[in-house]
Amino acid sequence: xxxxRTLIGKPWIWSFLGALAVWLAAIIxxxxxxxxxxxxxxxxxxxxxxxxxxxQMFVIxxxxxxxxxxxxxxxxxxSAVAMKVMDGSDAMVAIGLAAALATGMAIGAANYxxxxxxxxxxxxxxxxxxxxxxxxxxxxxxxxxxxPPPGFADFANVQLLGVPILAILTVLFTVGAGVALQRMxxxxxxxxxxxxxxxxxxxGVPVGRIRFLTYTLSGTLGGLxxxxxAGYFRGANVDIGNxxxxxxxxxxxxGGTSVAGGxxxxxxxWGAALFLVLLLTMLNTFGVSAGVRLLxxxxxxxxxxxxxxxxxxxx
Amino acid sequence: xxxxxxxxxxxxxxLAGMTPRRLLRALLPALSLSLxxxxxxxxxxxxxxxxGFTLMLNxxxxxxxxxxxQMFVIxxxxxxxSIGxxxxxxxxxxATWLHDAxxxxxxxxxxxxxxxxxxxxxxxxxxxxSIVVTLGMSFVWQGLAILxxxxxxxxxxxxxxxxxxxxxxxxxxxxxxxxxxxxxxxIGLMRTSYGAILRGSGGNxxxxxxxxxxxxxxxxxxxxxxxxxxxxxxxxxxxITTSADAxxxxxxxxxxxAGVILGGGExxxxxxxxxxxxxxxxxxxxxxxxxxxxxxxxxxxxxxxxGAILIIVLAARALISRREG
Numbered sequence: 001x002x003x004x005r006t007l008i009g010k011p012w013i014w015s016f017l018g019a020l021a022v023w024l025a026a027i028i029x030x031x032x033x034x035x036x037x038x039x040x041x042x043x044x045x046x047x048x049x050x051x052x053x054x055x056q057m058f059v060i061x062x063x064x065x066x067x068x069x070x071x072x073x074x075x076x077x078x079s080a081v082a083m084k085v086m087d088g089s090d091a092m093v094a095i096g097l098a099a100a101l102a103t104g105m106a107i108g109a110a111n112y113x114x115x116x117x118x119x120x121x122x123x124x125x126x127x128x129x130x131x132x133x134x135x136x137x138x139x140x141x142x143x144x145x146x147x148p149p150p151g152f153a154d155f156a157n158v159q160l161l162g163v164p165i166l167a168i169l170t171v172l173f174t175v176g177a178g179v180a181l182q183r184m185x186x187x188x189x190x191x192x193x194x195x196x197x198x199x200x201x202x203x204g205v206p207v208g209r210i211r212f213l214t215y216t217l218s219g220t221l222g223g224l225x226x227x228x229x230a231g232y233f234r235g236a237n238v239d240i241g242n243x244x245x246x247x248x249x250x251x252x253x254x255g256g257t258s259v260a261g262g263x264x265x266x267x268x269x270w271g272a273a274l275f276l277v278l279l280l281t282m283l284n285t286f287g288v289s290a291g292v293r294l295l296x297x298x299x300x301x302x303x304x305x306x307x308x309x310x311x312x313x314x315x
Numbered sequence: 316x317x318x319x320x321x322x323x324x325x326x327x328x329x330l331a332g333m334t335p336r337r338l339l340r341a342l343l344p345a346l347s348l349s350l351x352x353x354x355x356x357x358x359x360x361x362x363x364x365x366x367g368f369t370l371m372l373n374x375x376x377x378x379x380x381x382x383x384x385q386m387f388v389i390x391x392x393x394x395x396x397s398i399g400x401x402x403x404x405x406x407x408x409x410a411t412w413l414h415d416a417x418x419x420x421x422x423x424x425x426x427x428x429x430x431x432x433x434x435x436x437x438x439x440x441x442x443x444x445s446i447v448v449t450l451g452m453s454f455v456w457q458g459l460a461i462l463x464x465x466x467x468x469x470x471x472x473x474x475x476x477x478x479x480x481x482x483x484x485x486x487x488x489x490x491x492x493x494x495x496x497x498x499x500x501x502i503g504l505m506r507t508s509y510g511a512i513l514r515g516s517g518g519n520x521x522x523x524x525x526x527x528x529x530x531x532x533x534x535x536x537x538x539x540x541x542x543x544x545x546x547x548x549x550x551x552x553x554x555i556t557t558s559a560d561a562x563x564x565x566x567x568x569x570x571x572x573a574g575v576i577l578g579g580g581e582x583x584x585x586x587x588x589x590x591x592x593x594x595x596x597x598x599x600x601x602x603x604x605x606x607x608x609x610x611x612x613x614x615x616x617x618x619x620x621x622g623a624i625l626i627i628v629l630a631a632r633a634l635i636s637r638r639e640g
Contacts, residue, residue: 065582067446069569114626118633121582123394127569128625135619142615246450259444291462298454305447306437 011256015271018254018304019278026282036162038281043167044157044232046273050170051225052244053251053269054177055218059122060252062211063194063261068218070111070126071248073133075241078103078226080137083146083236090151097227104223107133108216115215116208122215137238146236156231166228171270178266187264190214194261250276254304340635344578344594347628351601365487372489373555375600376479377402379493380548381567382574382596383500383589384541389575390504390587391537392517393438393445397453398545398571401427402564404456405549410469410559413550417472428542435538439531453568460561467560471553479554493593500589513537517585573625574599579632598624 023042027035052071059068078100086096107129114125148156158165181187189210192200201207225244230236253259254275255268279300283293355371356363362371381402388395405424413420434452438445481488504510515523516533524530548567553559576582577598578591602620 118626118629119636120576120629120633123582124572124576124625124629127573128622128629131569131573131622131625132619135616135622138618139615246453249447249450253444253447259447289462289465291458291460291465293458294454294461295458298451298456298458301451301454302448305443305451306441 010267012265012268012271014308015255015268015275019271019275022275022278022282026278026285029282029285038278038285040159040162040164042274042277042281044164045277046270047164047166047170048225048229048232048244049247049251049273049276050174050269051221051228052218052248053255053273054174054266055221056248057252057255057257057264057266057269058181058190058214059218060249060257060259061190061194061261061264062214063197066122066194066261067249068108068111068126068215068222069123069245070107070130070133071218071222072241072243072245073130073137074104074107074219074222075226075229075244076236076238077107077133077137077140078223079230079236079240080141080146080226080238082227083148083230084140086149086152088147088149090149093149093152096152097224100223100227101220102223104226105216105220107222108219109212111219112212112215115211134238141236141238146230148231148234148236152231153234156228166232174266174270181264181266186210186213191262191264194258194263196262247273247276250301254301256308336635340632341579341588341591343628343632343635344588344591344598347577347624347631348594348598348601351598351624355601365485368487368490369482371601372487372493372597374552374603375489375597376492376496377548377552377555378567378570378574378600379496379593379596380544380551381564381571382578382592383496384544384548385571386500386575386578386580386587386589386592387504387513387537387540387544388445389572389580389582390514390517390585391534392520392583392585393449393534393537394572394582395449395541396446396568397449397456398541399564399566399568400453400456400460401431401542401545402549402552402567403559403561404460404463404564405546406553406556406559406563407460407464407469407561409475409550409553410471411463414470414472424546428539428546431542431545432535432539435535436531438538439534457561457565464559464561467558469553469559471557471559475550475554476557479551493597497590497593500593504587504589509536514585514587517583570596570599570603570621573621577625577628 023035023038026038027033052075056068056071059066081103082096082100085099086092111122111126111129114120114129115122118125156166160168179187181190189200189205192203192205193207193210197207222241226236226241229240233240251269251272254272255270256265257263257268276297279297280293283296288296352363361367381398385395385398388398405427408420408423408427411420412423434448437443438448479488483491504513512523512528513533513536516528516530516537520530523533549564552563556563574595575587575592577595578588578593579595580587580592599621602624603617
């Protein structure tokens with residue numbers, strides 16, 4: 001009983017329960033058919049939401065107004081850079097991945113440079129940056145037939161007993177992120193800044209450096225996601241990252257991280273990503289149209305936040 | 316240079332009584348618009364004509380209306396991430412129901428404004444972060460739009476087409492429309508006593524609440540106004556494009572936020588400027604104008620041009636504010 005009580009006290013449990021509920025609803029509808037396949041597919045797609053979600057989570061935890069709107073453009077550009085550097089050759093995979101990471105890192109650093117130098121709200125800084133990155137991507141990726149090397153594409157799609165290898169690696173990565181958040185000076189500093197930036201500064205937290213690191217981290221994860229997406233979907237295009245703006249914010253909030261900052265939650269990101277992907281899977285098995293799918297997704301997001309509500313109001 | 320802003324203050328009473336630096340700050344949106352116009356005139360002198368302006372500023376009317384909608388939400392320290400898909404939804408209603416069954420179409424649009432008002436109430440009562448609620452609503456509007464119009468199509472009502480293709484003598488219609496929108500929003504928000512309360516609810520909600528004003532009422536008013544201007548924006552858009560598409564308004568969310576900020580608005584504290592917001596929208600519309608393709612600016616870089624303008628203007632503002640101290 002105490003285990004149950006401890007579990008119910010965790011903010012992330014609800015997203016997992018939600019994921020379980022929609023999965024059960026879907027397999028009851030199909031009569032048990034394809035239950036495992038559904039989970040495998042959900043894990044494969046949830047990975048991409050989790051990777052950017054973790055970056056976005058650290059950014060949002062910095063406090064009100066902190067959000068990275070440049071992720072979609074970042075993912076698009078990094079996927080194009082990765083595919084171009086790899087150039088269809090398996091020997092270049094490591095260098096291509098490094099190039100994508102470097103692209104994302106540079107975008108994150110540029111975002112913070114704008115925030116710091118112009119003293120503008122992060123929303124506007126990352127928004128302006130994303131306009132420019134989008135243009136660079138369109139002009140850079142123009143007319144290219146960008147396909148990943150076969151070895152990289154296979155790696156992104158490979159499964160171990162029905163569990164995608166990317167999902168296993170991402171679980172390890174999120175465990176690391178959880179340790180960084182709860183047990184390391186970096187994570188504690190991010191939380192402290194989110195709770196009260198002035199108090200954190202007075203307490204000797206290097207506020208500027210931590211914020212710089214956080215935006216760079218978010219950018220780097222965007223770059224990684226771009227390369228992996230291009231591998232998984234066997235090709236890069238300008239619009240590949242579009243859905244990850246809303247998805248990255250949604251998984252953070254549904255996962256139990258406070259939008260007001262100062263309170264983060266890593267397991268919830270996984271639960272929320274699985275919930276969103278399985279929700280779409282369920283609606284697909286019900287055979288509803290794209291319009292109804294979007295409508296219900298939106299109502300669920302509004303419903304979840306209304307039920308969770310009661311937080312300190314911010315933006 | 317120094318005499319230029321002073322001459323301006325003599326003509327425009329709203330700018331009277333400001334220090335030179337605040338004046339410079341207030342004139343920044345207009346200055347950036349003038350710089351872009353000078354750039355266009357330099358690249359292609361023929362663009363500065365009745366026909367050129369009509370063509371370049373064609374889409375400025377819906378962008379300006381969406382920007383004003385966003386401005387009302389930002390005045391109350393909130394952010395509307397759903398305005399783009401809402402404009403798209405309104406567009407789909409306009410091109411289908413408003414054309415086929417005008418009464419029913421008008422009713423649907425009224426109900427959608429009511430939904431905006433209800434959203435404001437929900438955000439206030441449950442103390443919800445507006446960024447997440449409107450994020451969810453953006454899916455809802457998009458879903459409804461796709462249900463209504465799965466494939467691009469529909470037809471704008473004739474009276475709307477006639478209105479939007481109106482060709483007044485001397486001054487191009489988009490410029491007249493922009494002036495009317497700016498003046499109406501300015502008088503409403505900056506010159507009326509309840510407008511001051513609305514701005515105050517963003518600047519110091521506790522003070523407004525202690526003074527006996529209902530914060531619920533101000534929030535609902537703000538979201539209702541956003542809904543009304545969002546509906547006008549969608550209708551204006553369809554009046555220009557003549558038919559609709561469920562994704563037609565998607566870019567407006569980011570454009571409207573950028574327009575408010577370009578126009579001198581700030582994210583917190585109820586500090587916004589309706590005239591500035593309209594000028595900001597005009598600047599963005601010019602930078603994204605199809606005419607730029609004829610001026611050696613490749614289409615690839617049009618979005619980037621918007622980003623660059625945003626950064627340059629904000630850098631200039633940071634420079635001015637820093638000296639202001």
